[in-house]
Amino acid sequence: MNAFADWLLSLAHALFNPGFCPGDWVWATVAAGALTALFPVAGAVLVALMRKFTGNRYDTGTISAIGVIAFVFSFGLPWMAFNGISGIYRAAAEGTSSLSKADLATLNREYCSFIGTQSEYLGGGQNIFETIFYPSGNVLAYGYYLGALVGLPLLALLFMILQARTAMRRGPKWPGRLLWVGFVMFVVFSVGVSANAGVFLWLGFIPIAMLGIIPIALVGPPPWSVINKPERPRPEPRREPPPQVPPPPPPQQQPPKQYAPTAVAPAAQELAAAPGPVPVPPGLTANGGGRYRRIKRLGHGGFGTVWQAVDNQLGRTVALKIAHAPDRDTEERMRREARALAMVDHPNCVRVYDLVEEPDGLALVMEYLEGQSLATAVDTMGPLDDVAAGRLWATMAGALAAAHEKGVLHRDVKPSNVILDPQGMPHLIDFGIARSRGDSTMTATGMMIGTPDFVAPEQAAGAAASPASxxxxxxxxxxxALSGYPPRGTRETPMAALMAAARAEPVSKLPQRSAHARLLIASLDNEPRRRPTLHTVVREVEGFLSRSGKSMDGPVTRIVPRHGGTTRAMPPR
Known part of the structure; x- marks a missing residue:
């Protein structure tokens, strides 16, 4: 330790030793404190570089590596430097120093009357522990030492925490505690340092600790491609075959246990006894025709008209989507949509019930969701806050991920395709242009797939859609939902919006003050492979909600019915 401290102090004296008050060795002590502050910075840089390859996979090896780096660079080397330098000054004050005669000559020199001899000032007197807990009667002197020996380490700790958080960007912050906890240990175990030497060591430590955040930030966070990389499956341990045990003797046969018969309602018994299909009311057919009684038209889109209807056979309200022109291609689209939706099972995805022939075309029977669209809610009530937007994002990301796991792409996610039910929960609807893997792309007529203001750049440029889209x-x-504007802003015509998307124009209307701004910037990257996956988005947003003390399953808005059957959105409570 003495050799290391001797080398560090000699280097500091060679680099910075102005010959004026309070003295060349006092200034060299400040420089030695600055050199010592480089060790925790180097440790944080090493952790940031390691995460470039490991991402957020914190297994035993990764945590052990971070722990070793923290012990060496945040505790070991700084502790050796501070205590070794203090030991050199104490030895010089006692006349037993190993410094050269030239160094001792300047160290024993007096520059200022209030400092006196540098060796006595830096190496004599009380240590940090004695100065803080056994003060002298001078109140001003005690305030000076208290501010320098307690306030400066606390300020340095703040910068150490910032360094650790910078090294842990795009991931959980808890492994960074190892870095600044090691620094706390260094501060505690340095209470034996000479008080006067400690003051100047900390004065040099602070500026480098503050500026050290810059190189850590320049290293940058790990790329999303590394963060999204799946973990390697662990090989299962080899299992020895169980020893051969002679089979037990056959048990004595016992009579089967008797259970009470299940009670069936008389109406159900009559229905079960009736042969043939389920009976329907007179004048109705079982597979279309008059089964679905339309109430009102809900919407009119590119592939069909949606009606609110009543299933006369089951007595429930449904949404009926009927093709405009029931030709062969349109029927294939409808069948494909039904097939795609039938594969998806998620509480926030619209459910499909049936595909039937109606008098005016092929009809897709879907779940009817009461409420209003997210676009209408934002237009009438204003943008959402960060908590509501986080719930919206995490819920819809989970719904899309469930669809992707079944090989289904939505391809037209937009505010008008998110319905908020009376409890304020969002639901993803209108898979009308959804396409399962393996289905042919039906764009021979040149019809654009997607909405220009919300279409991904690669889709607008003609590339195939993907989960990243x-x-x-x-x-x-x-x-x-956060700003009230599409991310690329609004254009005068749909064609202008499509051209802006095809040219991959940068997003200009992001909610800059939102807590989700950085994740939005990453998710709206023009390069699909650099975007975080939906599972990563869910993990990041869940972390934000957890830190905010909110649950993910809360409402986005609360829908309050008005008189006459319409609805309006209210902010969540």
């Missing part, structure tokens, strides 16, 4: 559109929808 759905993730981009969902992020654009969340950005709209």
């Amino acid at each position: 759905d993730a981009w559109q969902l992020a654009a929808t969340v950005s709209y």
